[in-house]
Amino acid sequence: DQQVKQNSPSLSVQEGRISILNCDYTNSMFDYFLWYKKYPAEGPTFLISISSIKDKNEDGRFTVFLNKSAKHLSLHIVPSQPGDSAVYFCAASTYSGYALNFGKGTSLLVTP
Amino acid sequence: EAGVAQSPRYKIIEKRQSVAFWCNPISGHATLYWYQQILGQGPKLLIQFQNNGVVDDSQLPKDRFSAERLKGVDSTLKIQPAKLEDSAVYLCASSQTTGGNYGYTFGSGTRLTVV
Numbered sequence: 001d002q003q004v005k006q007n008s009p010s011l012s013v014q015e016g017r018i019s020i021l022n023c024d025y026t027n028s029m030f031d032y033f034l035w036y037k038k039y040p041a042e043g044p045t046f047l048i049s050i051s052s053i054k055d056k057n058e059d060g061r062f063t064v065f066l067n068k069s070a071k072h073l074s075l076h077i078v079p080s081q082p083g084d085s086a087v088y089f090c091a092a093s094t095y096s097g098y099a100l101n102f103g104k105g106t107s108l109l110v111t112p
Numbered sequence: 113e114a115g116v117a118q119s120p121r122y123k124i125i126e127k128r129q130s131v132a133f134w135c136n137p138i139s140g141h142a143t144l145y146w147y148q149q150i151l152g153q154g155p156k157l158l159i160q161f162q163n164n165g166v167v168d169d170s171q172l173p174k175d176r177f178s179a180e181r182l183k184g185v186d187s188t189l190k191i192q193p194a195k196l197e198d199s200a201v202y203l204c205a206s207s208q209t210t211g212g213n214y215g216y217t218f219g220s221g222t223r224l225t226v227v
Contacts, residue, residue: 004154006154036218041220042220042221043116043203043205043218043219043220043221044155044203044218045218046216046217089154089155091154099157099160099168099171100155100157100216102154102155102156103154104152104153104154105154
């Protein structure tokens with residue numbers, strides 16, 4: 001049972017434009033949400049997170065938005081750079097829980 | 113700081129054989145996780161250790177998978193006997209605190225191919 005869903009397997013964006021990656025979840029007990037970035041042959045690296053008490057968190061070019069009523073979050077990358085080309089995983093956990101539940105990932109390609 | 117070390121990077125075995133993976137977490141990280149990532153899927157937690165105790169192994173196929181973390185540092189994950197569907201990347205991760213709140217640090221993984 002997939003509790004975290006990333007319905008877009010791939011996304012292509014031109015350099016300098018905004019990239020928007022989407023994620024939906026079904027478990028209302030999730031309190032903490034994270035985005036990971038993965039390059040080929042490497043492990044995922046932590047990118048940005050947001051707790052359920054917030055609706056927005058920014059870190060440089062990366063912003064995560066959380067809409068709890070819709071059980072939806074998104075990652076915005078502005079401006080997009082070719083080095084951002086990677087697979088992005090959305091993940092969620094409960095504060096009292098331990099496991100991170102991952103989506104299937106979205107492959108982002110930023111073209112020059 | 114040094115990252116999470118995993119070995120081997122790649123392994124090819126025949127079905128019904130056994131295999132072991134090794135992980136050395138970041139120094140001082142009390143929590144260690146093993147994840148399985150099948151091609152086209154997100155990582156799935158297999159087991160979580162807090163020091164040398166098991167916190168969550170509910171998704172570990174215990175009839176064939178085993179893991180240990182002696183002395184609360186290094187960890188090994190074993191599969192015996194392997195099946196074709198065990199072909200995946202096995203990721204080790206560590207964190208300073210329990211839970212995912214501060215983001216794990218993942219190793220580069222071991223890619224297992226069962227033929």
